[in-house]
Amino acid sequence: xxxxxxxxxxxxxxxxxxxxxxxxxxxxxxxxxxxxxxxxxxxxxxxxxxxxxxxxxxxxxxxxxxxxxxxxxxxxxxxxxxxxxxxxxxxxxxxxxxxxxxxxxxxxxxxxxxxxxxxxxxxxxxxxxxxxxxxxxxxxxxxxxxxxxxxxxxxxxxxxxxxxxxxxxxxxxxxxxxxxxxxxx
Numbered sequence: 001x002x003x004x005x006x007x008x009x010x011x012x013x014x015x016x017x018x019x020x021x022x023x024x025x026x027x028x029x030x031x032x033x034x035x036x037x038x039x040x041x042x043x044x045x046x047x048x049x050x051x052x053x054x055x056x057x058x059x060x061x062x063x064x065x066x067x068x069x070x071x072x073x074x075x076x077x078x079x080x081x082x083x084x085x086x087x088x089x090x091x092x093x094x095x096x097x098x099x100x101x102x103x104x105x106x107x108x109x110x111x112x113x114x115x116x117x118x119x120x121x122x123x124x125x126x127x128x129x130x131x132x133x134x135x136x137x138x139x140x141x142x143x144x145x146x147x148x149x150x151x152x153x154x155x156x157x158x159x160x161x162x163x164x165x166x167x168x169x170x171x172x173x174x175x176x177x178x179x180x181x182x183x184x185x
Contacts, residue, residue: 047077067175070135078104098150134177138170 027035050073058065081104088097113129120127131139145166149159 064175064178066177067171070174071171094155102146102150134173138173141166142170 054068054073055065057063058068081100085097085101088094088100117127117129145163149155149163152159
């Protein structure tokens with residue numbers, strides 16, 4: 001099973017012009033469903049452990065908990081999307097690269113966040129969208145910047161440097177930004 005998984009990863013990462021037999025590249029539905037279920041369960045367990053230890057880690061190593069929750073945790077949790085975006089960018093498939101990146105953001109904003117709030121409401125645990133002025137300003141600046149870049153229609157290395165520097169500025173701001181009450185009540 002692991003050999004089959006590595007083979008599919010190699011086909012995705014290092015495609016060649018060879019043709020493969022149709023049965024050679026298909027995973028049976030039951031096996032794919034089992035892998036999906038097992039992976040989802042594993043990610044859920046690891047995520048619970050990670051989220052439950054953020055505040056203790058921040059206190060022990062004197063790191064800002066807001067920085068960990070706003071910058072480091074999303075950076076690590078989106079590593080698969082970042083790797084695929086980088087691979088597509090190297091293959092000069094920028095439409096696919098933007099589709100992966102922006103599609104994930106839209107999915108979180110329009111599906112995961114409202115479902116989380118409704119789930120908390122059903123369980124009698126209020127989950128509020130709590131953001132102060134700095135978080136709102138960062139969100140507005142990020143959305144406007146990406147909007148201007150996408151409306152331009154083409155990019156170059158300078159746009160990439162600009163976007164990375166904006167990310168570094170926002171991340172640095174979160175490193176020094178403190179919220180006394182993370183519950184948002």
